Amino acid sequence: MSPVLENFFQRWQQYAGRTALIEAGRRVSYAALVGEIGARAQVLRQAGAKRLALALDNGIDWVLWDLAALKAGVVCVPLPGFFSADQQKHVLDSAGVDCLIVAEPSLYRQWGFVETSRQLMQRVPSQVPELPSGTLKITYTSGTTGQPKGVCLDADLQLRVAQSLWQTTLPCAVDKHLCVLPLATLLENIAGVYAPLLAGASIELAPMAQIGLQGASGFDLPRFLGTLNRVQPHSLILLPQLLLAVVTAAERGLPVPKSLRFIAVGGGRVAPQLLARADALGLPVYEGYGLSECASVVCLNAPDQRQPGAVGQPLGHLQVQLAADGEVLVKGAQMLGYVGEPPLAGEWLATGDLGHFEGEYLVLHGRKKHQFITAFGRNVNPEWVESELVQQLPIAQAWLQGEAMPANVAIIVARFAATTDAEIAAAIAGVNRHLPDYARVHHWLRAAEPFNATNGLATANGRLRRAALNQHYQSAIAASLAAGTV
Numbered sequence: 001m002s003p004v005l006e007n008f009f010q011r012w013q014q015y016a017g018r019t020a021l022i023e024a025g026r027r028v029s030y031a032a033l034v035g036e037i038g039a040r041a042q043v044l045r046q047a048g049a050k051r052l053a054l055a056l057d058n059g060i061d062w063v064l065w066d067l068a069a070l071k072a073g074v075v076c077v078p079l080p081g082f083f084s085a086d087q088q089k090h091v092l093d094s095a096g097v098d099c100l101i102v103a104e105p106s107l108y109r110q111w112g113f114v115e116t117s118r119q120l121m122q123r124v125p126s127q128v129p130e131l132p133s134g135t136l137k138i139t140y141t142s143g144t145t146g147q148p149k150g151v152c153l154d155a156d157l158q159l160r161v162a163q164s165l166w167q168t169t170l171p172c173a174v175d176k177h178l179c180v181l182p183l184a185t186l187l188e189n190i191a192g193v194y195a196p197l198l199a200g201a202s203i204e205l206a207p208m209a210q211i212g213l214q215g216a217s218g219f220d221l222p223r224f225l226g227t228l229n230r231v232q233p234h235s236l237i238l239l240p241q242l243l244l245a246v247v248t249a250a251e252r253g254l255p256v257p258k259s260l261r262f263i264a265v266g267g268g269r270v271a272p273q274l275l276a277r278a279d280a281l282g283l284p285v286y287e288g289y290g291l292s293e294c295a296s297v298v299c300l301n302a303p304d305q306r307q308p309g310a311v312g313q314p315l316g317h318l319q320v321q322l323a324a325d326g327e328v329l330v331k332g333a334q335m336l337g338y339v340g341e342p343p344l345a346g347e348w349l350a351t352g353d354l355g356h357f358e359g360e361y362l363v364l365h366g367r368k369k370h371q372f373i374t375a376f377g378r379n380v381n382p383e384w385v386e387s388e389l390v391q392q393l394p395i396a397q398a399w400l401q402g403e404a405m406p407a408n409v410a411i412i413v414a415r416f417a418a419t420t421d422a423e424i425a426a427a428i429a430g431v432n433r434h435l436p437d438y439a440r441v442h443h444w445l446r447a448a449e450p451f452n453a454t455n456g457l458a459t460a461n462g463r464l465r466r467a468a469l470n471q472h473y474q475s476a477i478a479a480s481l482a483a484g485t486v
Helices: 003-015 030-047 060-072 085-094 155-168 186-199 221-231 240-251 272-280 382-389 421-432 466-483
Strands: 019-023 026-029 051-055 075-078 099-102 114-117 120-122 137-140 150-153 176-178 202-204 235-238 262-265 285-291 296-300 319-322 327-331 348-358 361-367 395-401 409-414 443-446
Touching: 003 030, 003 060, 003 155, 003 186, 019 030, 019 060, 026 030, 026 060, 030 060, 030 114, 030 120, 051 060, 051 085, 060 075, 060 186, 150 155, 155 186, 155 296, 176 221, 186 202, 186 235, 186 296, 221 240, 235 240, 240 262, 240 272, 272 285, 285 348, 319 348, 382 395, 382 409, 382 421, 395 421, 395 466, 409 421, 409 466, 421 443, 443 466
Parallel strands: 019 202, 051 075, 051 099, 075 137, 176 202, 176 235, 235 262, 262 285, 409 443
Antiparallel strands: 019 026, 099 120, 114 120, 137 150, 285 296, 319 327, 327 348, 348 361, 395 409
């Protein structure tokens, strides 16, 4: 066990009398936390676990098994519940998972897993890919292609990020954090569990449906506000769309807890006007930026160091600089590599994001590649979805947009003049059935004309001109969203 990891566990001794984890009527103190983790670590050792997947809803058990894997030196693979069945199978197979913690085992029997004890299933994987030395967590991104890539991380980097976050938020005196995002999301795992545990804070947990989140994009605002007002947390981590819901509710006079001291928002572009609305309400909102390849957070605004419009200053454990073309490069916080690929080489990690510095604050412009990030923080490669759409007989061309939007909108060119809207809708529904919910076409508009070189919406060989399409259709999409007609 590394000194950083050993210090993480030993630190809890000074918080022995405090409550670490809360879920409904169940509480685990810091004193009891060590024993709970140790017992589960022993289960993993006896089972001979090498790579453990967690297929649990948010709750105390998720946290305990994750920490037990750290304690036992077992590679932990969080399995996002918002992934499609095909994507979940890909995660389990590509990572060579041999042990699985589940609440409902039926789905996983078909993939060779057999129950061996309460919650624990095991199998002999058909392939066991070699991982970079030191890997203790494989986090799979929401997928910029059909099959998400596994990011290999060691324990020390995860805990260095947590340490920096704790230090950055010290002025807020956060004693109670409410986990809102799925724990399988690295951001909540590190910033919502490891950082509060370093601080000796209490972590309130509840199943996602009780929080008000369903899948990757479903949201029950009354339930969410009810949870906030019941728990009265000091801190939250929100995606832009969730922040918008809270701000809108507060503007309408709905109760938002006065207990909030630090609301981190990230996972996608945050509109400046939304931050201004939050400020006007006195909500303590702080924008940040990060990526899985850097073990989550890279930059964060802080109570005494905040600049609206920027994603904050780099955290203390890393360095950020810009390439000649404005691409953001990070040093001192990078993954070990991707599953199935050679270990990462070089000191600087190219993020694929573009930006500039205003003083010490990083301002982002967008991404070098075509993928967009929805308002729910899910990465989507539109080319993946578009390629599925144009394989359908009624659809000749398709362009998908969802950047910073609560729903993905497709502009569809019908294959034939006589193609009906009902035929297009049926074709889209057929494609959606095979996509995870964050990548689906939620709404669509019919294009007035094909995308071609003549109107500047495509190149001569048929490649979409995305910037031109966005400029051409953004007003129509915005008007339709505002009117609720898409």
